[in-house]
Amino acid sequence: MSIRRDYIDTAIGQIHYRSSGDSRLGVPLILLHQVPSSSAMYDALLTELAEDYWMIAPDMPGFGGSDPLPGSITIEAIAKVFHEALSNLGVSQCYLFGHHTGASVAVQLEYDFPGVCKKMALSGPTLLNDSLRELLPTISCAFPVQEDGSHLIQMWQRIRGKDNDAPLSISQxxxxxxxxxxxRYPDAYMAVIAQDYATQLAAIQCPTLIFAGTQDPLYGQLDDALALLSQGTRKEIKDGRTYGCERDADKMAVLLKDFFQ
Incomplete structure (x- = not known):
């Protein structure tokens, strides 16, 4: 089944999204991407799960093909736009899946609009410890444009360093x-730092699956995140890394299908 691409109007402009599956399959599965990525990172999962779910993968405001927020980036503002976009698509309740930054937005969305999420899955929940809070501004700084193009090499090295075994097509x-x-590169990372994720996670009442690849930089946060959840389940993907949604799409699809069904 093919992946479709479209736009939905919101108060801040157009939100671009990918979709697959049949809307008659029932409660839709919403997939929220990490940064600096876009919904393109979900092409593999949109294909793997197309027979089982109607899926919608939106681009965050200012990422991929979506218009940017008019002011500063906050996780709250992103969640508000997504709630409006989903409402405009006729979605009143959904399954939510978020990876890294997408896991921040997923929690914020259910926290601000309780009941919109029937079940939630979080890959690499962003329950940051002190060391991660200190490290994140350094590893997410912007590279100003340089006449010699050195900023292009710096960005390539940063992205490649996240997983130097990833297919070159992903890194590119x-x-x-x-x-x-x-x-604007650091803005979403700073928004994640500013989010009171622990308080929000503890308030989530729907069944929630948390997992990460054992080589994912957020793998170490799983146990602390699980302890905050009232209906939490913990899983892991052996040797999975930052781009697990693509590199381990088959394993992740099994986890999500088992949990949501």
Missing amino acids: RETLLGIELGE
Whole structure:
């Protein structure tokens, strides 16, 4: 089944999204991407699960093909736009899946609009410890445009360093998306730091699956995140890394299908 691409109007402009599956399959599965990526990172999962779910993968405001927020980036503002976009698509309740930054937005969405999420799955929940809070501003700084193009090499090295065994096509796509953000590159990372994720996670009442690849930089946060959840389940993917939604799409599809069904 093919992946479709479209736009939905919101108060801040157009939100671009990918979709697959049949809307008659029932409660839709919403997939929220990490940064600096876009919904393109979900092409594999949109294909793997197309026979089982109607899926919608939106681009965050200012990422991929979506219009940017008019003001500063906050996780709350992103969640508000997504709630409006889903409402405009006729979605009142859904399954939510978020990876890294997408896991931040997923929790914020259910926290601000309780009941919109029937079940939630979080890959690499962003329950940051002190060391991660200190590290994140350093590893997410912007690279100003240089006459000699050295900023292009710097971005490539940053993205490649996240997983130097990843297919070059993934690294190239992510590098180009990061370059396109320019000076806005750090903004979403700073929004994740500012989010009171622990308080929000503890307030979530729907069944929630948390997992990560054992080589994912957020793998170490799983146990602390699980302890905050009232209906939490913990899983892991052996040797999975940052781009697990693509590199381990078959394993992730099994986890999600088992949990949501």
